[in-house]
Amino acid sequence: MNPVIEINGLSFGYEFGDSVLKDIHLAIFPGEMVALVGQNGAGKTTLVKHLIGLLRPPVGKVKVGGLDVANSRISTLARQVGYVFQNPDHQIFHDTVQAEVAFGLHNLNLPREEIGQRVKAALSDVGLAHLAMANPQRLSRGQRQRVALASVLAMRTPVLVLDEPTTGQDYQERQQIMELVKQLNKAGHTIIFITHDMSLVAHYASRVIVLCQGRIVLDGATREVFQQPQKLAESLLVPPQINILANQLNEQLNVQGPVILTVQEMQTYLQQLGEGKENGTGG
Numbered sequence: 001m002n003p004v005i006e007i008n009g010l011s012f013g014y015e016f017g018d019s020v021l022k023d024i025h026l027a028i029f030p031g032e033m034v035a036l037v038g039q040n041g042a043g044k045t046t047l048v049k050h051l052i053g054l055l056r057p058p059v060g061k062v063k064v065g066g067l068d069v070a071n072s073r074i075s076t077l078a079r080q081v082g083y084v085f086q087n088p089d090h091q092i093f094h095d096t097v098q099a100e101v102a103f104g105l106h107n108l109n110l111p112r113e114e115i116g117q118r119v120k121a122a123l124s125d126v127g128l129a130h131l132a133m134a135n136p137q138r139l140s141r142g143q144r145q146r147v148a149l150a151s152v153l154a155m156r157t158p159v160l161v162l163d164e165p166t167t168g169q170d171y172q173e174r175q176q177i178m179e180l181v182k183q184l185n186k187a188g189h190t191i192i193f194i195t196h197d198m199s200l201v202a203h204y205a206s207r208v209i210v211l212c213q214g215r216i217v218l219d220g221a222t223r224e225v226f227q228q229p230q231k232l233a234e235s236l237l238v239p240p241q242i243n244i245l246a247n248q249l250n251e252q253l254n255v256q257g258p259v260i261l262t263v264q265e266m267q268t269y270l271q272q273l274g275e276g277k278e279n280g281t282g283g
């Protein structure tokens with residue numbers, strides 16, 4: 001299978017600034033659900049801006065859906081990758097939610113009917129169907145974030161890049177957004193999401209890429225990455241509480257237990273430990 005995103009030797013620095021990305025090599029395959037993590041200023045947003053042509057690689061090569069970003073038009077790349085900005089106000093310009101979500105679709109020259117259908121479906125997906133005629137500027141930050149998400153969903157691109165999609169959302173909205181993202185991934189979209197919430201990473205990502213000062217320092221299946229708490233700590237990343245608790249329990253019991261990522265996994269593990277004890281085989 002060919003990678004949908006291929007980065008070879010990408011280095012980048014802003015004008016008058018230090019180097020922000022250093023020799024990035026990366027291949028992401030169709031259907032992956034990748035979490036891109038790292039402390040503030042690690043270079044995550046700078047990296048993904050290279051996928052949509054907002055930044056062009058001065059050194060190295062970036063390919064998306066087989067297109068070389070260095071010489072592809074932003075409008076062409078926009079058919080491959082949808083990007084939800086970290087700050088929704090950087091991508092919301094229209095007077096109504098409906099017009100906002102329809103904007104990108106007009107650029108695709110789609111028939112009016114299809115535009116209407118896609119807008120409706122995207123707004124319903126993010127739970128904003130009832131606010132189609134509202135002015136986005138009057139909505140809450142969390143709602144504006146979801147308008148931005150709907151605008152990108154409506155484009156139906158094979159790759160979705162979500163830069164901190166759950167910022168400003170309450171607990172329930174956060175779960176809803178991530179469940180929606182999971183469904184999109186199941187339906188075949190390749191997902192890259194940036195977040196500082198390591199419990200979302202543990203729960204939803206199939207692969208984790210850790211950026212530290214512009215370099216990739218960890219890249220692997222989620223469970224493998226959480227198996228290296230020392231390396232995560234070096235990047236100032238704190239695993240979810242449940243993972244830490246399980247590690248401490250294993251240490252106390254002096255057993256090599258599994259890597260626990262979610263509360264549900266912990267529940268199952270505790271049950272197994274309990275049953276082992278009853279049978280006299282537990283630690």
Ligand SMILES: Nc1ncnc2c1ncn2[C@@H]1O[C@H](COP(=O)(O)OP(=O)(O)OP(=O)(O)O)[C@@H](O)[C@H]1O
Nearest residue numbers: 014015017020038039040041042043044045046047
């Ligand atoms: N437009 C810009 N001009 C100059 N420097 C910039 C610009 N955008 C970002 N930087 C700098 O580049 C570095 C990486 O920033 P970037 O936004 O990519 O990090 P990040 O990992 O996404 O951080 P955060 O988690 O805070 O969003 C930071 O030092 C930042 O100050």
